[in-house]
Amino acid sequence: MLRSSEAPLVSSAVPASEPAALNTPVQGLFQEIQKELDQLVGLEQIKELVYEIYALLQVARMRSDAGLHSGGQVFHMIFKGNPGTGKTTVARIVAKLFQKMGVLSKGHLVEVERADLVGEYIGHTAQKTRDLVKKAIGGILFIDEAYSLARGGEKDFGKEAIDTLVKAMEDHKNQFVLILAGYCDEIDFFMCSNPGLHSRFPIQMNFPDYNLDQLIQITELMAKERDYILMPQSMSRLREHLQSEKEDGSHAFSNARYVRNLIEKGIRNQAVRLLNQYVTGNPGKLELMTLRPEDFRMQLP
Template identity: 55%
Template sequence: MATQKIHHKNGKINIVLQDNKVTKIDNNNHEEYVGKDPFAHIDQELSSFVGLTDLKRKIKEIYATIIINEKRSQMGLSNTKQVLHMLFKGNPGTGKTTVARKLANIYFDMNLLSKGHFIEAERADLVGEYIGQTAQKTRALIQKALGGVLFIDEAYSLARGGERDFGKEAIDTLVKHMEDNGGDFVLILAGYPDEMERFLTLNPGLKSRFPFILEFPDYDVDQLMDITRQMASEREYQLSKDAEWKLRNFLYKQRNDPNRNFSNARFIRNVVEHAIRMQAVRLLYKDDISPDELILLTGNDLKLEDIQSIW
C-alpha cells in the first residue's frame, strides 16, 4: 500500500494519502481518520445544514481540487489558484448568512484564507453620501476583509438609486478588487432570487467573476420539521408527538397559502423560541417539575396562532 503525506505550507493541515485515498487529516494536531471516503470530514462539517445539496457538492469539488493541485505541485506540474467568490440566491431564512459564516471557517481550514474571519456588510457600509466617499468606504471594507469572507446581503440594494446613485460606484469598486488581492479574499453577495438576477445585469463583468452561483431553495415541510428538531435539540428541548403533529399540519397549510410571505428557518426559530417561553409560563404554575417536563415542548406550548403574523 503506497502512503504519501501532503503538508500545507503553513502547517495547518497535513493529509495522509494511501493508494490515492485520503485516510487521515491532521488539523492543528487533531487527527481525523477518514477511511475510504475522502469527503467524510466535509460531510461532518456540513452535517448541520438541512438540504443544500448543490452547495455541499461544490465544497467537495473545491476540496478535491486542493488535494489534486498539491499532488500536481509535488510532481512539478502547474496548478491554478481557485477563485471562490460566490453569489447566493434565496428567500429569507434559507441559510445564506449561516452558510457564508461557515464557509469562512472551512476555507481557513483548507488553507484557502489566511485568517478565516467573517464580515457582514450592508449598503450603508459601502455607499457614501458624496463623490469619492463610496470608493473609499468600499476599499476600506475590502481591506478589512482580506484573509476572510466579506458577505453582503441584499446586495441588489446597491443599485436601487438609479444612475445618479453612488451604489453603482460601490459595485464597480468591488468588481475591480475581486481579483486584485492574491486570492486571499472571498466576496459573497446574497439576496432574493429575482432581484439578484437583475443585479447581475448592472455591470458587464459582474456575473463572470462569480464561478459559484448557488440557489437556496425554500425548505419543504419535512426539511422544516428536521430543522425544528435540530433547533430544539441544540437548546436541550424535545417536541412531543402532538406538538410535531400540530406543527406539521400548520406548515402544510401555510406553505400552500400563496398570500403569505415565507421566512423558512426564521419562522421555525421563532416557533421554537416562542414555545420555550410558553412552556416556562406553564411550568411556573407547578410545584414539582421533573426533568422530562423541563425538556418536553407540548402542542399547547406552540401557540401557533400567536405567531402567524411573523410568517
Template identity: 60%
Template sequence: MLQHSVTQRKSQINIVLNHAEEKLEAADSALAEAVRKHIPLERIQKEMEQLIGLQEVKHLLKEVYAWLFVNQCRQENGLRQNSQALHMMFKGNPGTGKTTVARLLGTLFLEMNVLSKGHLIEVERADLVGEYIGHTAQKTRELVKKAKGGILFIDEAYSLARGGEKDFGKEAIDTLVKAMEDYHEDFILILAGYSEEMDNFLSLNPGLPSRFPLMIDFPDYSNDELLEIARKMISERQYRFSREAEWKLKKSFIMKRIDETGSFSNGRFVRNIIEKAIRKQAVRLLGADVIDRTSLELILPEDIPIED
C-alpha cells in the same frame, strides 16, 4: 569586549531564527500531511452533516475541495495549476444556511492555504454606501481591508443596484470589482440574496456574472426538513415536542406556505415559533400544581403558537 557581546547576540538571534524556521517547516509539513489525508474535507463534511438538507451545496463544497487538492498535487509535481477565482454568489430565501456555509468555507480555505485568516465579515448596503461622492468608495475600501485574508459576505447585495446610475451603490460595486482584481490571491467576495432579485442584479451589470464562477442555489426547506430543524433546535435547548405538538407544528409550516405572499424565511421562521412556544410553555407552567423535569422539558400542542 563589546565585539564579543555583539557576536554572541548575533549568534543567539540566529539560533532563534533557525528554530522559528524549523517550526514553520514542521507546521507546513503537518498541514500538507493533513491535506493529503483529506482531514480538512472530513472536518467540513462533519460540520455540514449538522445542517439539514442542502445536498447540492454539500456536493459543490466537495468539488471545490477536490479542485484545490488536485491543484496542490499538480504544483508538487511541477505541473501548471488551474487558476480560478473563488468569488461566489449565494441565491435563496432567508434562513436557508447561506451565512453558515460562508463561515465553513472560510475555515476550509484557511486550512487549504487559500486564505491567510479565513474570517468572515458580514455586511449589507448601509455598511457600504455613503452619503456623498467618494464616501462610498472609502467605506467599501475599509471593509475590504478588514476582510483581506478572509471572506466579505454581502447580504441583499442586489440593493446596491436599486437606485440606478446616480445612486452611490454603483460606486460600491465599482470599488468591489476593483478589489476582486487587486486582492484575488487573499480575498473572496460572496454576494447573497433572493434568487429573483440576484438574477435581476446580474442582468443590470453585464460584467459581474463572469466574475462569480460559483453560483450556489439555497432552496427552501421541505416541511419534513423544517420539522427536523425544529427537533434539533428544541433538543439543543433541552426541550422536546409531544407527538401532537409536532403534528401541529408541521401543520403550521404547511399553512404558512399557503398563506405566504412574499419569501418564506425557513429556519428563521422555525426559530421564531420555537422561541414563542418556550415562552407559552413557561406561562402555562405558572399555573401547574407540580413542576418536574418531564413537564419542564415537554412542549405541548397548546404551546405551539398559531402564526398569522
C-alpha cells in the same frame, strides 16, 4: 448594521453522496469540514459543490508538487435562495475550508448589508466599502441582499459600492473571497447592473426551500439543541401550521428562520404557562423540558 448569522441547521442524516476514499493525511484535513457538511439538513447539491471545490484545491496541491501549473482559480461566489436556507452557515464552512487549504490566511467571515457599504455623500461609499474589504482580507466578505446596491439607479450611491467592489476584486486578487447572497430573481437583476460582474463570479450555489419533512426535522433539532422536548401533539400542530405557511403565497416564507421564531415563541409561552401553573413549588425536569401544543400560539411577534 452588521447582520447576525443564520441559525445552524444540523442533521444526523448521512449525505446522499459520499466522497471517494482519501489517504489519511488528506482525510484528516477535510474531516472537520465533512462533519459540518454531514450535519446540514438537505442541501445535497451544495454539499457536493463544496466537496468539488475541496477536490479541486487538493488536486492543485498534487499538481504543484509534481511541478505542474496549478494556479489561476477564482473563488468569488453567488448564493441564491430565500431567507433561512443556510446561506450564511455554508459561507462559514467555505471560509473554514479555504483557510485549511491555504487559500485564505484567516478564514473569517465579514457579513454586511447595504447600510454597511453605502455612505451619505460622494466618496463616502467608496471609503466605507474599501474599509470593509480591508477587514475581510484573508477571509470572506459576505454581502446579504446584495441586489439592494443596484436598486436606486444611476445616481444612487449603491452603484459606487458596486464599482468599488469590482475594483477591489482585481486589486486584491486571491486575498479575499466575495460572496453575494439574495433572492434568485433579484440577484440575477443585480448581476446586470455592472458589465464586469458576471465574469467575476464563476461559482453559483442555489439554496432551495426546505420541504415540509426537512422543516420538521429542523424543528426537532432546534428544540433538542435547547434541551426541549416536543410532544407528538405539538409536532402535529407545527406540521399543519408549517404546511399552511409554505402554501401561503402572500408573503415570503423564511424557512429555518421561521422555524426558529416558532420554537423561541413556544419557549416563551411555556415559561409563562409554567409560572402561572406553579405558583408555589417548582416544575419537575421533564415539565421544564416539554413544549405542549398550547405553547404554540401561531401568531409570531
